[in-house]
Amino acid sequence: MHPSTAPLSSSHQRFLYLQVLVAVTAGILVGALFPSVATLLKPLGDGFVKLIKMVIAPVIFLTVSTGIAGMADLKQTGRVAGKAMLYFLCFSTLALAVGMVVANIVRPGAGMHIHPQSLDTASVEQFVQAAHGHSFTDFLLQIIPSTTAGAFTSGEILQVLLVAILFGISLAQMGQAGESVLNLFRSLTEMVFGVVRLVMYLAPVGAFGAMAFTVGKFGLGSIVHLLGLVLTFYFTAAIFVLVILGVVARLAGFSILRLLAFLKEELLIVLGTSSSESALPGLISKLEQAGCKPGIVGLVVPMGYSFNLDGTNIYMTLAALFIAQATDVHLGFGEQLALLLVAMVSSKGAAGVTGAGFITLAATLSVVPSVPVGGMALILGIDRFMSECRSLTNLVGNAVATIVVARWENALDTEQLQKTLHAPKAGTPTV
Numbered sequence: 466m467h468p469s470t471a472p473l474s475s476s477h478q479r480f481l482y483l484q485v486l487v488a489v490t491a492g493i494l495v496g497a498l499f500p501s502v503a504t505l506l507k508p509l510g511d512g513f514v515k516l517i518k519m520v521i522a523p524v525i526f527l528t529v530s531t532g533i534a535g536m537a538d539l540k541q542t543g544r545v546a547g548k549a550m551l552y553f554l555c556f557s558t559l560a561l562a563v564g565m566v567v568a569n570i571v572r573p574g575a576g577m578h579i580h581p582q583s584l585d586t587a588s589v590e591q592f593v594q595a596a597h598g599h600s601f602t603d604f605l606l607q608i609i610p611s612t613t614a615g616a617f618t619s620g621e622i623l624q625v626l627l628v629a630i631l632f633g634i635s636l637a638q639m640g641q642a643g644e645s646v647l648n649l650f651r652s653l654t655e656m657v658f659g660v661v662r663l664v665m666y667l668a669p670v671g672a673f674g675a676m677a678f679t680v681g682k683f684g685l686g687s688i689v690h691l692l693g694l695v696l697t698f699y700f701t702a703a704i705f706v707l708v709i710l711g712v713v714a715r716l717a718g719f720s721i722l723r724l725l726a727f728l729k730e731e732l733l734i735v736l737g738t739s740s741s742e743s744a745l746p747g748l749i750s751k752l753e754q755a756g757c758k759p760g761i762v763g764l765v766v767p768m769g770y771s772f773n774l775d776g777t778n779i780y781m782t783l784a785a786l787f788i789a790q791a792t793d794v795h796l797g798f799g800e801q802l803a804l805l806l807v808a809m810v811s812s813k814g815a816a817g818v819t820g821a822g823f824i825t826l827a828a829t830l831s832v833v834p835s836v837p838v839g840g841m842a843l844i845l846g847i848d849r850f851m852s853e854c855r856s857l858t859n860l861v862g863n864a865v866a867t868i869v870v871a872r873w874e875n876a877l878d879t880e881q882l883q884k885t886l887h888a889p890k891a892g893t894p895t896v
Contacts, residue, residue, distance in 0.1 A: 485733040488669035489676050492737070496680025503681025509674020510738055516664045517743045520657060522617045524746050525767050526629040527654040532760025533633025534647050541874065542630070542764065549765045549870050553773040556862065560705060560775040561805050564782035567701045569801075573693045573783075574790030626767045661746045668730075672737025679739070679850070694787050694844065698851050701779055702858045710775075710865050717869050718879060721861075723886035727751065728864060732857055741856040745770065748864060756881030757871040765870050769863035776858025780851060781808045781826050788830070788840030800835060 496503040533542050608623045610616035616624035636643045636650075711721040725732065728751060731744035745766070752762045785804055789796050796804065808829045830838045844851075871877040 484669040485672050485730065485737060488673035489733065489737045492673045492676030492678075493680050495673075496677045496682075500681035503677040506674040506681075507678040510671050510676075510678060511674075513664075513667050513671020513674070514738050514740050514743050516667065517661075517740075517746065518620065520660050520664065521622070521742060521745055522625045523653075523657045524661065524749065525622065525625045525763065526617070526632070527650055527657060528749060528759060528763035529626060529629035529767070530633035530636060531647060531650045531654060532758070532763040533630060534636040534643065534650075542634070542760075545761060545764055545870060545874055546768070548873055549768055549866065550772065552866050552870060553769065556709075556775060556866070557773060557778050558805075558809060559709065560778035560862075561782050561808050563705055563709070564701060564779040565786065565801060565805060567697065567704075568783045568786035568790075571693075571697050572790055573697045574787040574792075578791075578793055580792070622767050623771050626764075629763075658746070658750065661750075665747070668734050668737075668743075671743070672734060675738045694784075695850055698780060698783055699854050701783060702776055702854050705775060705779060706858060706861050710861065713869060714865055717865075717872050719868065719882055719886055721865070724864060724868075725861065727755065727886050728861070731860065735856045735860055736853055739852045739856055741770070741860045744860055748860065752864065752867050755868070755885045756878030757867055758874075758876040761871045761874060761876045762867055765867045766863055769866050770859075773863055773866055774855075774859050775862035776855035778808065779858065780855050781829060784826055784841075784844055785829060785836060788843060789836045791843055792837055792840050794836055796835065804829065804836075 492503075492506075495506070607621065608627055610619060610621070610624040610628065613628055616628045636647060639646070706725075707721060714721040714724060728748070731747045731751065734744050734747070735741050749762055749766055752766070753759050782805060785808070786796070786801070788794075827838060827841060830836050830841065868877065868882070872879075
């Protein structure tokens with residue numbers, strides 16, 4: 466990777482981790498000690514996330530189109546997409562199953578004995594309404610933008626991905642005549658990552674504002690009575706990442722712990738902003754830096770952000786069974802299996818929707834009448850705390866998926882991967 470395409474130089478990467486860590490800690494303290502002031506800091510976090518989202522479309526378009534145009538065999542594009550979807554389907558389903566198994570073992574909602582009619586359903590009505598009208602068919606049609614330019618303004622990652630794939634294929638078919646356009650795109654890629662590099666200087670500010678608002682708005686004490694569910698979710702996500710993805714990583718020839726250390730800046734940014742999209746440009750750059758070919762990274766990562774939401778899937782089955790347990794609704798094995806199958810579809814149908822984690826849960830429960838949708842009111846107050854874990858798990862899951870698919874395609878420089886992950890200061894090797 467060209468040095469100028471890195472979001473931050475190695476010298477600045479060394480300090481970003483500490484800066485974001487200090488900012489997150491300061492945000493928690495300000496939120497706990499001065500909640501009225503902390504709630505006013507929300508624009509800092511929102512502004513940073515908007516700045517990142519502003520450059521996501523050009524990053525994906527240029528990365529994917531130049532990657533595909535640079536592939537010697539266009540059949541590789543279809544092959545990569547097919548392998549990525551197979552991986553996503555397997556591990557998304559596995560994540561749903563893990564959440565279900567843990568919910569049955571730990572039973573975090575047992576003993577609450579809450580009558581469904583006593584719940585305030587008005588607070589979750591907006592999510593239930595948002596869930597309707599997001600069927601799988603609607604989702605597929607939503608991938609196609611109304612106009613080419615509209616793909617870059619809609620905020621839909623898959624629309625940009627579709628346009629980028631088509632442009633990349635067309636550019637590859639132009640042969641020598643397309644070299645000048647390809648060189649222009651590569652120069653534009655360096656320019657766009659230069660913009661990303663400038664935006665990343667504001668990461669500590671964004672993380673501070675977002676964390677301060679979260680703690681100031683909801684308060685640490687407000688989650689005590691639901692702490693069991695929060696801890697269960699974080700524990701389940703940790704087991705999924707360290708054990709299941711850890712085994713996958715080991716079979717692919719690398720250490721999951723080394724990968725986590727390598728991605729520590731991106732993980733802290735996600736932790737502070739509760740948005741995995743805030744780390745998307747950095748993730749793309751890091752994976753290329755680690756030895757994955759740009760074409761693979763550019764195709765698999767954006768697809769994963771819509772189809773490989775491991776953290777969201779764990780949350781869906783765990784939260785659904787928590788609500789059932791809390792409202793004393795008994796679900797047999799057959800009903801739980803039906804819940805899992807519905808969740809598989811609804812998680813894809815609402816992909817890319819703002820607040821997708823909560824909306825997909827509403828979509829799932831609305832199709833499984835035995836579990837009251839109004840029970841979502843029980844977890845509405847703590848959803849913000851769990852969204853951070855969802856985003857972190859989604860990010861790690863997509864990083865592992867990209868490396869695995871790259872290895873399947875012989876598009877992974879294993880020597881570079883080991884050199885990068887085993888650098889004295891993982892995550893800050895020379896670029």
